[in-house]
Amino acid sequence: MTAASQSIFNWSPETPSHLFYQTGGRRPFIARAEGVYIWDHQGRRFLDGSSGAMVSNIGHGNTRVLDAMRAQMNTTTFGYRLHFENEPAERLASALSSLSPKGLDRVFFASGGSEAVESCIKLARQYAIAKGETKRTQVISRFPSYHGSTFGALAVTGYGPLNDPFAPMIREMPKIPAPTAYLDRDNLSDEARGHRYADMLRDKIEEIGAENALAFIMEPIGGASTGALVAPDSYYQRVRDICDDYGVLLIYDEVMTGVGRTGTFLAAEHWNQSPDIIALSKGLGAGYIPLGAMIARRDIVEAVVASGGFMHGYTYAGNPLACAAGLAVIREIFDADLMTNTARIGALLKSRLEGLMAEFPFIGDVRGKGLLLAFEIVGNRETMAPLPKEQNAFAKLVEYAYEEQLIVYSRRTRGGYEGDHFLVCPPMVTDETHVDEIIDKLTKSLRRLTAELKLPVNG
Numbered sequence: 001m002t003a004a005s006q007s008i009f010n011w012s013p014e015t016p017s018h019l020f021y022q023t024g025g026r027r028p029f030i031a032r033a034e035g036v037y038i039w040d041h042q043g044r045r046f047l048d049g050s051s052g053a054m055v056s057n058i059g060h061g062n063t064r065v066l067d068a069m070r071a072q073m074n075t076t077t078f079g080y081r082l083h084f085e086n087e088p089a090e091r092l093a094s095a096l097s098s099l100s101p102k103g104l105d106r107v108f109f110a111s112g113g114s115e116a117v118e119s120c121i122k123l124a125r126q127y128a129i130a131k132g133e134t135k136r137t138q139v140i141s142r143f144p145s146y147h148g149s150t151f152g153a154l155a156v157t158g159y160g161p162l163n164d165p166f167a168p169m170i171r172e173m174p175k176i177p178a179p180t181a182y183l184d185r186d187n188l189s190d191e192a193r194g195h196r197y198a199d200m201l202r203d204k205i206e207e208i209g210a211e212n213a214l215a216f217i218m219e220p221i222g223g224a225s226t227g228a229l230v231a232p233d234s235y236y237q238r239v240r241d242i243c244d245d246y247g248v249l250l251i252y253d254e255v256m257t258g259v260g261r262t263g264t265f266l267a268a269e270h271w272n273q274s275p276d277i278i279a280l281s282k283g284l285g286a287g288y289i290p291l292g293a294m295i296a297r298r299d300i301v302e303a304v305v306a307s308g309g310f311m312h313g314y315t316y317a318g319n320p321l322a323c324a325a326g327l328a329v330i331r332e333i334f335d336a337d338l339m340t341n342t343a344r345i346g347a348l349l350k351s352r353l354e355g356l357m358a359e360f361p362f363i364g365d366v367r368g369k370g371l372l373l374a375f376e377i378v379g380n381r382e383t384m385a386p387l388p389k390e391q392n393a394f395a396k397l398v399e400y401a402y403e404e405q406l407i408v409y410s411r412r413t414r415g416g417y418e419g420d421h422f423l424v425c426p427p428m429v430t431d432e433t434h435v436d437e438i439i440d441k442l443t444k445s446l447r448r449l450t451a452e453l454k455l456p457v458n459g
Contacts, residue, residue, distance in 0.1 A: 013041065033060030036427050036434050038407075049401075049426050049438050050409035054223070054256050054372065057283035058332050059427040065288050068328035069321060077321045081313075088323035095330055096295055099265045101274035106301040108294040108310070109318040113255035113281035114148030116292035117217070120277045121152055122312045124215040124249045127300045130307035133247075136214040140204055140248075143175040144225040144415050147217060147253050156217050159225045160416035174208055176200040178222065179231035182365050183384050194232030198239045205246050215249040215277075220267040221372055223256040224411045227421030228368030236271035243276075249300075250275040255292070256372065259283035260333050260428055263343035263370035270369065276300065289325040290316075338428040345430050346370040352439045353424065360446050362387070362455045371428060376413055376421040386419040391453050394420035400448045406441035 013029055028040035036059055038046045051057060058065070072088060079086050093107035108123075110116045121139055128136035141147065143158030154163060155173045163170075179197035181190065188196065205213045216239065222229030243250040252275040257267035261283050264270060268278070278295040285291030304310050316322065333339060350373050353366045364378035377397075379387045387393050394410040397420075401408050413419030424442070426434060450457050 035059045035061065036430055044405055046402075046405045046407055047426070047434065047437055047441070049407050049442075050423055051371075051425050051427050052287055053282070053409065054261065054423065054425045055282045055285075056287035057259055057261055057428050058286050058329055058336075058338060059429040060287065062286075062288075062329075062332055064332055064335075065286070065325060065328040069288065069325050072321050072324035075320070077319075078316075079320055080315075081318045086318065086320040086323070088320045088327060089318035092293075092323040092327045092330075095327060096280075096293060099330075100278065100295050101266075101268065103274070103297050103299075104276075104278065104295050105298050106296045108296070109323065110281070110292035110294065110314055111290040111316045111319075111322070112292045113253075113279065114150040114153045115314055116255060116279040116281050116294050117148045117156070117253060118150060118152040119294040119312060120217070120251045120253075120279050120296075121156070121215070123277060123294065123296055123300065123304060123310065124251065126304045126307070126311060127249070128214055130303040133211070135209075135211045138208050138212045139173045139214050139251075140201065140208075140216045141173060141175055142178040142218055144178055144413075145175075145219065146223055146225040147219075148255075157225075158415070161412075162416065174204055176204050178226050178229060179235050180226070180229065181232050182229075182367065185383075190232040191234040194234030194236075195238050197231065198235050198242060201239060202242045202245075205242070205248060210246045210248075213246060213248045215251050216243055217251040217253055219253045219255075219257060220271070220273070221257050221262060221369055223253075223372075224409070224423070225416070227374035227376060227411065227413055227423060228372050228425075230367055230369060233271060236273050240273060240275075249277060251277045251279065253279045255279050255281040256283075259286070259330070260339045260342055261370060261372050261425070262368075263339055263346060265333075265339065267369070267372075284326050284329065285322065286325075286329045288329065289322045291319075291322045291326045293326075333428070336429075341430075342370045342428045345432070345435065346373065348432065349373060349424065349426075349430070349435050349438065352435060356439070356443065356446065359443075359458050360450065360455075361458060362450075371425050371430065372423075373425060374421050374423045376419070378420075386414060387453070389418040393449060393453060394422070396452065397422060397445055397449050400445035401441060404441040404444050406438060406445070408442070 031039045031041045097105040141156035145158045147153045181193040258280045281292035357363045364381045366375045379385045398410045409423040413421040
């Protein structure tokens with residue numbers, strides 16, 4: 001290596017950064033990670049209370065997953081799908097098919113959630129074309145919602161700060177309100193509320209014309225945009241029935257909810273639902289490698305393939321190393337019975353979060369299933385009016401928790417510009433002592449927020 005080329009690789013932690021992401025802020029360098037903990041280069045230990053971005057479902061540093069990846073590396077790390085088939089991709093597709101609702105047994109791989117969502121939308125469109133229903137172009141989604149950051153995924157996302165800068169460049173898709181029944185102040189039963197929100201889908205289909213409606217995409221449990229929002233139980237089957245009435249495909253975005261995060265492999269299982277197409281990512285690669293997947297009904301795929309093929313693809317679709325990692329992740333979930341643990345520890349953590357409401361009356365709601373949980377803070381618990389957005393509570397509490405060496409994840413609740421919710425979603429290997437630690441650190445952080453913003457407190 002020449003002196004000139006050597007200079008390319010000279011680097012130390014003191015070297016000015018050339019990276020940029022959303023902001024110009026800096027964080028410490030990560031040194032290592034194991035289980036629910038991450039250590040920085042100064043030796044501080046952080047509890048990963050959000051699994052990164054709800055990704056590290058089975059925890060960090062799992063030796064069985066790493067061993068499976070090493071074994072695959074000794075064979076091959078890449079083989080382009082148009083040139084070769086590979087065993088890890090076939091095995092993973094078979095496993096996902098067996099874990100999906102009956103009839104959803106065709107799998108297409110991607111490298112992340114946005115790619116998986118775009119794959120779902122494109123498959124739905126090509127299916128309509130294959131059936132001669134060429135007017136079907138409108139994909140209905142909800143507001144607020146988050147389905148990815150690429151232009152196609154942004155068209156069905158409903159989150160102001162992400163959408164607004166690109167609005168002139170995107171073909172906006174129709175939206176209906178997310179089922180935020182917890183904000184309603186009416187005399188309806190939960191069942192009636194669920195039907196009311198679902199019927200908004202019927203109204204939207206009628207408004208745009210049933211012949212133009214292609215699909216409805218929804219997260220079965222809300223993610224970043226709505227903070228673990230769970231609709232009334234009656235919502236789910238009503239949505240399925242409406243889609244069937246109008247020949248509209250139902251797409252479940254399970255990028256965040258899937259692969260055990262809510263205590264079942266797919267969140268759809270909580271309501272015995274069978275969507276037409278499913279998007280997976282995040283927990284599928286579990287932080288070990290980028291990986292996503294689309295799972296679709298056999299008849300949809302067969303119609304598209306028969307009409308000329310699926311006009312879509314990614315370079316790393318079905319990558320053997322990624323699929324070997326994904327298969328090992330799923331095997332670990334079952335071998336260690338992590339979904340049972342998720343349901344049990346999730347119920348405990350949710351109860352402990354609800355317990356914080358006694359001391360902090362500005363916590364307006366705690367929601368979620370399994371270890372996809374969130375709490376929302378408000379200016380008034382009775383009216384659920386948000387705190388003044390200028391207080392930036394959603395950012396401040398995350399920073400206080402970080403100083404306590406607890407990582408949580410926050411977003412604006414009410415469409416992106418106001419409201420404050422916090423996702424508390426530790427890995428599926430979390431135990432009771434970790435729950436104690438999370439609640440202790442979170443309590444200290446909430447007390448700091450209380451003092452700074454002069455929020456009400458009990459006791």
